[in-house]
Amino acid sequence: MPRLVFSFICMLYFLPTLQAQDTDKLVVKPVLAMQLWSTYTIDQRLYNTDSQQYEAVDNRLNFLLHRSRIGLKGSYGTQWVYDFTGSLDFVGQDVLAGTVGGTNNGASPRFRIWNAVVQYKAFEQSEGLYFTMGYNTPQLSRESVTSPFAVNAFEKAWSQNYIRRHVTGTGPGRIVGLNIGGLTDTETTQFALNYDLGVYNPRYTDFGGNSSGTEHNVLLTYRLGIHFGDPESTKYSRGHKFNYKGQRKGITLAVSGSYEGATEVRAKNTSFGVDLLANFGAFNLAGEWMQLDRDKDQFQSTASTGFIRLGYYTEIEEKGFEPVITYCFLSGPTDQVAQSEAIALGAFSGTDNYWEFTLNYYLSSKSRLSLAYTLRNGDAGAIDPFTVNNNYFQQGGGVGAINKGDYLGLGLLFTL
Numbered sequence: 001m002p003r004l005v006f007s008f009i010c011m012l013y014f015l016p017t018l019q020a021q022d023t024d025k026l027v028v029k030p031v032l033a034m035q036l037w038s039t040y041t042i043d044q045r046l047y048n049t050d051s052q053q054y055e056a057v058d059n060r061l062n063f064l065l066h067r068s069r070i071g072l073k074g075s076y077g078t079q080w081v082y083d084f085t086g087s088l089d090f091v092g093q094d095v096l097a098g099t100v101g102g103t104n105n106g107a108s109p110r111f112r113i114w115n116a117v118v119q120y121k122a123f124e125q126s127e128g129l130y131f132t133m134g135y136n137t138p139q140l141s142r143e144s145v146t147s148p149f150a151v152n153a154f155e156k157a158w159s160q161n162y163i164r165r166h167v168t169g170t171g172p173g174r175i176v177g178l179n180i181g182g183l184t185d186t187e188t189t190q191f192a193l194n195y196d197l198g199v200y201n202p203r204y205t206d207f208g209g210n211s212s213g214t215e216h217n218v219l220l221t222y223r224l225g226i227h228f229g230d231p232e233s234t235k236y237s238r239g240h241k242f243n244y245k246g247q248r249k250g251i252t253l254a255v256s257g258s259y260e261g262a263t264e265v266r267a268k269n270t271s272f273g274v275d276l277l278a279n280f281g282a283f284n285l286a287g288e289w290m291q292l293d294r295d296k297d298q299f300q301s302t303a304s305t306g307f308i309r310l311g312y313y314t315e316i317e318e319k320g321f322e323p324v325i326t327y328c329f330l331s332g333p334t335d336q337v338a339q340s341e342a343i344a345l346g347a348f349s350g351t352d353n354y355w356e357f358t359l360n361y362y363l364s365s366k367s368r369l370s371l372a373y374t375l376r377n378g379d380a381g382a383i384d385p386f387t388v389n390n391n392y393f394q395q396g397g398g399v400g401a402i403n404k405g406d407y408l409g410l411g412l413l414f415t416l
Helices: 002-013 159-167 336-345
Strands: 026-042 045-048 053-056 060-076 080-087 112-121 130-136 175-183 191-200 219-229 249-260 268-280 283-296 299-312 314-316 319-331 351-364 367-379 400-403 406-415
Touching (some): 053 400, 060 112, 159 268, 159 283, 159 319, 175 219
Antiparallel strands (some): 026 060, 026 406, 045 400, 130 175, 175 191, 191 219, 219 249, 249 268, 268 283, 299 319, 319 351, 351 367, 367 406
């Protein structure tokens, strides 16, 4: 039986796209994307509990399959769209390398569901109203809802990880819910709006991970984008990109946020932020800032996170080149009283920031080589290094307290 199921999936995956001549035809497209990295880390330090100080570990070369996506997506008729995609990430990652993310996926890597959604277009001739239901990322923040394969930096700004963990309680940021969104007319005007309103399950951690507990609140999310000049797209989309390769002259400003009341397993959470995308020929500018608030009973904690990124795209003999500079930050409480409240709430504290300098070489529209150097820094504040909650000072996989090192990276990105 497992072989039969596997054979059926493979048959679907390698089916050519079915060209829809009638409104009831099914279109099936394979999804395949990989992000292969080689990094060299310097000055990574590990906290020694015996000496009670950080000590240097060996510099190291690390090869890893940083991300991959495989699945099926497509449409049924003119109003239904689906996306069923899995992920295979962090395979080969050394937990003492300077890269951020999950721990090594093991000698026999684990495959997980990444997106499982169905989308319905309410009106055939209008982009104004879409319903999206399933397992996916809530529509807030620009970086969080943008595929890493569409980001023009070596790594996605890690602000998206802080936002996802705060809002959904999990780094991948995937939960189940309903989103209502749409896009106004882009054909006859140089001004457009896109909107998203979502209602989602909170992350389940009580009763064996199957409930939010006896006290319950849903997660509400929203995002409103305003487009000046060329819009980002002529059709509504849940995903975004940054580099239009000189084809867009426009600006998008957006506000987004979330609200979730207190549950048995989580304090009340809110978030609010703004984001920007500006494309002017060769120049691509993007950034966002988001405030993360959490409170329960007498405790309250606030942190902010975001990034700014500037790239310049040019073509030489039909090959694309793009230097990109990114600054990313987390700014949490650093005094002892405020950090104690953050600990009680499971909120972020201390500071974490980095500069990333990237040079992209576009081999084709589907592949890219990137060379990058990342400079990292952080401040633990007044508390013990074991209790500060941010990615510069903590690493999973049983490592514990660290100081993230700088790293040189070489990456190959490929999408089907």
